[in-house]
Amino acid sequence: MKKNISLFLVLFCAVFTFAQKTVSGKVTDDDGVAIPSASVTIEEPGKDAILAYGITNAKGEYKVTFTSGESNVDLKVKAFNQKPLTKQISNSDQTLNFKMQSEATEIKEVQLKTKMITARGDTISYDLKAFNSKNDRTLADVMRKIPGIEVNKDGTILYQGNAINKFYVNGKDLMEGGYGTINNSLPKDAVQKVEVLENHQPVKILQDKVPSDQAAINIKLKNSVTMTGRGEVGSGFGDPWLWNVKLTPMFFGQKSQWVVNYKTNNMGEQVENEGNILAFGSSWEGRRSNISQNNWLSVENASTPDLPVKRYLMNSVHYLSANYLTNIDKKKEWELKANANYTNNAVEREANSITRDVQQGVQYNTRFLNNFYTDKLKGELIFTKNAKKGFFKNTTTFSQFWNADRAFAERNDEIGFRTGNEALESPTSSFQNSLSTIIPWKEKMVNLKSYISYQNDTQVLEISPADYLRFPYKKPGSDTLTTIKFSPGTTALQSFRIKSLDTSHSANISFSTKGWTFTPQVGFDYSTDKLTTNFDGMTDDNSPDFGTLAYENDLKFTRANPSASVGINYKSESWSLFSSFPVNFNSIKAEDLFRNVSKSLNRVTFTPNIFAQYSFASFFKASVNGGITNNFGDIQTAYAGYILTSPGGFNVMNPKNPIPETNTKNAGARLEYRNPLNNLFFNVGSRMSDAKNNLIASSIVNESGFRVTEYIERENKRTSNTYYAEVGKYFPKFKTNASLNYNNTISKAQSIRNTDNIDTRTNGNTLGFKFNNTYFSWMSIDFNASKTWNKQSNIYLTGNKGKTEGYTHNLNVFFYPLENHTIGFYWDQINSKSADIKYNNGFFDVSYQFSWAKKKLDFELKWMNIADKKVFERIDIDNTTITQTTMLLRPSQVMLTVKFNFK
Structure with a gap:
C-alpha cells in the first residue's frame, strides 16, 4: 500500500517540477x-x-x-x-x-475558431452541429461523440471519467437526475449547444463557499420556448409478432417544463430503466436514491451476459412516465415538480451451464427457464427554492412493487437428474421524505436536514418438489458431511418479511471568511429493522427437523448514531478544498427473542475525509482525496436462523458472533487536462482502498453445487488498487473524435470454502478505444472496442485455470448514396477465452432508412441478427469454479419503423 502511494505521489509531484x-x-x-x-x-x-x-x-x-x-x-x-x-x-x-x-x-474565420468548443471560466460549450452525423436524430446520438464526454450503457453521462451531478435544460432541473428520457428522446435539431459546468455547486447560496469536484450538463435549446419531442411506431416479423412504440412529447418554457413518455416493445429494448436516478446532486439538497426492494430471496437464474441487451432480452414491456415543473412565484425562485412512472414488464430467459468445481474435482450441469414479472409504480412531489439568499427542498416519494419471479430448473450431477419448479412473490411498499433548508443569518448560514424512510418487504419462495434440493449437513455430534433429504412429492417454503424505518436529522451553521467556510454540525441517525422468517419442509427420519428454531428468525436490529462534525472548505481562483471531520457515537443492538440472544456494540469512531483540487496553467487540474469509513453491518449480517436465500443454498449467521465491523481506508489522486482550444482532453489517476473485517464467510458446498454459508469470527482484509488513464481528442480537419482509455485493478480477498482457507488475488485489465468520423459526405463511422485480460489466482486456480481474456467491439457504418437515403451496417463482436476454451460471438444487422425531409419523417427497415445466431456462450471463473454458460438469444427479426419529431 505504501509503495503504491509513494509511486503516485512521485507522479503527482512531477506536475510541479517547474515553477508556475x-x-x-x-x-x-x-x-x-x-x-x-x-x-x-x-x-x-x-x-x-x-x-x-x-x-x-x-x-x-x-x-x-x-x-x-x-x-x-x-x-x-x-x-x-x-x-x-x-x-x-x-x-x-x-x-x-x-x-x-x-x-x-x-466572420468565416471567427466561426472556424469558435464554433465547435468554447470556454469561459468553468463553462465549456459544445456546438452540437460540429459533432453530429446525417444519421443522428437525438441528443444521445451526438453526446457519445463529444470529446471529454462518455455515455455508459446504463445511460449515465460521464465527464472526464466522472458522473455528472446535474442535468439541466435551459438552466432548469426538470428530471431531478432521471435524465435518460430527455437524453434519448430530445431531437438534436432543437439543441443549440451542450454546456459542461465544471466544479458545479448546484446550491446557489453555497457557490463560492462550498466547492464541488463534479461537473453538470446544461442543454441550451435554440428557442427559449420549445415544443418538441420524438416518436417511433414500428412493427415486425418474428415469433411472436413484434411491436415497438415510443411517444415522448416535451415542452420547455420560461416558467414551466414537462415531459410525457410512453414506450412499449417486445423486441428487446430495455426502456424501463429510463426513470432511474443517474445524477444525485449535492448532499446539501437532502437524500435521493433509486428505490429498490430488499431482495433477500431469489429463484435460480443465469447472470445476464456482457453483450448488448437487444441481443438476448425476451421482453414485453410497458413504461409510462410524466415529469412536470413550474415556478410558483413571480421571482421564479420557487419550483414545484411532480414526477410519476409506471412499469409493467415480463422477461423470459433460458440458459444452460456446465460447472467444474476444481476444489472437489466434480462437474455438474444446470438448465434454467426463467420468467421475471415487474409491476411497479413510483410517485414524487418536490418543492424547491434555490436562490442566492436561501435554499429549501422537500422531496416526498412513494413506491409500490408487485413483482414475481418463476423458474423451471434442471440439474444433472453426481446424485442424478432432477427438476424443480420455483416461484417467488415479492410485494413491497415504500415511503420517503427528505427535507433540507439553508437559512441566511447575518453573515452565517444555518442548514437543517431531515430524512424519514419506511419500507415493508414481503417475500415468499416456493420450491416443488422439495427433493430437488440437496443441501450439505452435519449431524449433531458428528463431523461427517451428509445431504439433507426431503420427502418426495412435498413442497419447500421460505417466507420472509422485513419492516424498516430509517431516520436522519442534522443541523449546522456555516461561517465564511476570505474564501474559507467552517461548518460545525450535530446530527442524530436512528434506524430499526424487524425481520421475521420461517422455513417449512418435510424430511426423512435421518435429516434435520425444520420445525426447530434453527430455521426461524424473529430479529429486531436497531442503530442509534449521534454525531458531531466540522466541515472545512476553501474556494479560490486556483484552489478548492472540501473536508469533513466527524465523530460518531455508534450504538447498535440486535435482539433475537426466539433464541434469547441479545448482542450490542457501543463505539466512538472518527471518520475524516478530504478532497483538494488545484487548477493551474489554464488547462490542468490536480486533485487528491482520502478518507476513513466504519461500517458496523446491518440486519443482513445479524440474523442467526437459517434462511433459504435461493434454492441454491442456505445462509446463516452464528448467534455467538459479535456485531460485524468493517474499517475502510481509501485514498486517490488525479490529474486532468482539458484544452478546448485544441480539443484535447485527458485524465490519469489512482484509487486505493484497504478494508478490514472481523467476520468472514465460510461455505460448505457439496458435489451438486448446493451450499450453506455461515459467517464466523476471524479478522480478514480486502484490498484494491486501481490505476486508470484516458485521453481523447477531436480532429476538426478530419471531423474525427478518438479516445483511448486503460484501467488496471489489483484486488485481494479472503474466504473459507469446505474448511479450506482461500486467498484470492485478482488482476484485471481493460483497454478501450472509441472512434467516430463524419469526414465523408457519403459515409460516417462509429466504432467502440475494448480488450480485457484478467487473472484470478489461489491454491486451486493455478497456471492458466484462472486466466480469461475478452474482446468486444461495436461497429456502426452508415452510407448515404443519395440525398435522404441511408444504408446502415451494424457489427457487434463478443469474444471470450479461458485456457484452451475460446468462444467467438458475432452479430450483424443491416438497415435502410428513407427521410422525408419536408415532413421530418424517417422510414426505417431493419434486419437484426442476420445470421440467426441462436445462443451466446461465455466463461465465468469464481474462486474455485469454472462455468461455461450457453444462453438463448433473440432470433433473426425484421422491423419496419416510422420515426418523427412532434414539432
Whole structure:
C-alpha cells in the first residue's frame, strides 16, 4: 500500500517540477477603451501547442498562469475586429498591458475558431452541429461523440471519467437526475449547444463557499420556448409478432417544463430503466436514491451476459412516465415538480451451464427457464427554492412493487437428474421524505436536514418438489458431511418479511471568511429493522427437523448514531478544498427473542475525509482525496436462523458472533487536462482502498453445487488498487473524435470454502478505444472496442485455470448514396477465452432508412441478427469454479419503423 502511494505521489509531484508563472495586465484599443472577451494565450516558441490561456473581463483585464521549462515564451492576443498581437516574453511573473489596432475580421474565420468548443471560466460549450452525423436524430446520438464526454450503457453521462451531478435544460432541473428520457428522446435539431459546468455547486447560496469536484450538463435549446419531442411506431416479423412504440412529447418554457413518455416493445429494448436516478446532486439538497426492494430471496437464474441487451432480452414491456415543473412565484425562485412512472414488464430467459468445481474435482450441469414479472409504480412531489439568499427542498416519494419471479430448473450431477419448479412473490411498499433548508443569518448560514424512510418487504419462495434440493449437513455430534433429504412429492417454503424505518436529522451553521467556510454540525441517525422468517419442509427420519428454531428468525436490529462534525472548505481562483471531520457515537443492538440472544456494540469512531483540487496553467487540474469509513453491518449480517436465500443454498449467521465491523481506508489522486482550444482532453489517476473485517464467510458446498454459508469470527482484509488513464481528442480537419482509455485493478480477498482457507488475488485489465468520423459526405463511422485480460489466482486456480481474456467491439457504418437515403451496417463482436476454451460471438444487422425531409419523417427497415445466431456462450471463473454458460438469444427479426419529431 505504501509503495503504491509513494509511486503516485512521485507522479503527482512531477506536475510541479517547474515553477508556475503568472502574466496579467489590461488589453485596450487605440483609444484606450477596454476590450472584453479577448483571448490571451501562452505558447512555447516554435511549437504549435498552447500552454495556457485567459479571457479578458469587461474591464479588459486578464490573468494567465502557466508552467514551462523554456526561458522565453510567446504571448498572443486576439480579439474580434482587432489585429492579432504576438510578443516573446521571459518566463517570469510580470504585468503587461497591450493596445490593439483595429482590423476587420472575417466572420468565416471567427466561426472556424469558435464554433465547435468554447470556454469561459468553468463553462465549456459544445456546438452540437460540429459533432453530429446525417444519421443522428437525438441528443444521445451526438453526446457519445463529444470529446471529454462518455455515455455508459446504463445511460449515465460521464465527464472526464466522472458522473455528472446535474442535468439541466435551459438552466432548469426538470428530471431531478432521471435524465435518460430527455437524453434519448430530445431531437438534436432543437439543441443549440451542450454546456459542461465544471466544479458545479448546484446550491446557489453555497457557490463560492462550498466547492464541488463534479461537473453538470446544461442543454441550451435554440428557442427559449420549445415544443418538441420524438416518436417511433414500428412493427415486425418474428415469433411472436413484434411491436415497438415510443411517444415522448416535451415542452420547455420560461416558467414551466414537462415531459410525457410512453414506450412499449417486445423486441428487446430495455426502456424501463429510463426513470432511474443517474445524477444525485449535492448532499446539501437532502437524500435521493433509486428505490429498490430488499431482495433477500431469489429463484435460480443465469447472470445476464456482457453483450448488448437487444441481443438476448425476451421482453414485453410497458413504461409510462410524466415529469412536470413550474415556478410558483413571480421571482421564479420557487419550483414545484411532480414526477410519476409506471412499469409493467415480463422477461423470459433460458440458459444452460456446465460447472467444474476444481476444489472437489466434480462437474455438474444446470438448465434454467426463467420468467421475471415487474409491476411497479413510483410517485414524487418536490418543492424547491434555490436562490442566492436561501435554499429549501422537500422531496416526498412513494413506491409500490408487485413483482414475481418463476423458474423451471434442471440439474444433472453426481446424485442424478432432477427438476424443480420455483416461484417467488415479492410485494413491497415504500415511503420517503427528505427535507433540507439553508437559512441566511447575518453573515452565517444555518442548514437543517431531515430524512424519514419506511419500507415493508414481503417475500415468499416456493420450491416443488422439495427433493430437488440437496443441501450439505452435519449431524449433531458428528463431523461427517451428509445431504439433507426431503420427502418426495412435498413442497419447500421460505417466507420472509422485513419492516424498516430509517431516520436522519442534522443541523449546522456555516461561517465564511476570505474564501474559507467552517461548518460545525450535530446530527442524530436512528434506524430499526424487524425481520421475521420461517422455513417449512418435510424430511426423512435421518435429516434435520425444520420445525426447530434453527430455521426461524424473529430479529429486531436497531442503530442509534449521534454525531458531531466540522466541515472545512476553501474556494479560490486556483484552489478548492472540501473536508469533513466527524465523530460518531455508534450504538447498535440486535435482539433475537426466539433464541434469547441479545448482542450490542457501543463505539466512538472518527471518520475524516478530504478532497483538494488545484487548477493551474489554464488547462490542468490536480486533485487528491482520502478518507476513513466504519461500517458496523446491518440486519443482513445479524440474523442467526437459517434462511433459504435461493434454492441454491442456505445462509446463516452464528448467534455467538459479535456485531460485524468493517474499517475502510481509501485514498486517490488525479490529474486532468482539458484544452478546448485544441480539443484535447485527458485524465490519469489512482484509487486505493484497504478494508478490514472481523467476520468472514465460510461455505460448505457439496458435489451438486448446493451450499450453506455461515459467517464466523476471524479478522480478514480486502484490498484494491486501481490505476486508470484516458485521453481523447477531436480532429476538426478530419471531423474525427478518438479516445483511448486503460484501467488496471489489483484486488485481494479472503474466504473459507469446505474448511479450506482461500486467498484470492485478482488482476484485471481493460483497454478501450472509441472512434467516430463524419469526414465523408457519403459515409460516417462509429466504432467502440475494448480488450480485457484478467487473472484470478489461489491454491486451486493455478497456471492458466484462472486466466480469461475478452474482446468486444461495436461497429456502426452508415452510407448515404443519395440525398435522404441511408444504408446502415451494424457489427457487434463478443469474444471470450479461458485456457484452451475460446468462444467467438458475432452479430450483424443491416438497415435502410428513407427521410422525408419536408415532413421530418424517417422510414426505417431493419434486419437484426442476420445470421440467426441462436445462443451466446461465455466463461465465468469464481474462486474455485469454472462455468461455461450457453444462453438463448433473440432470433433473426425484421422491423419496419416510422420515426418523427412532434414539432
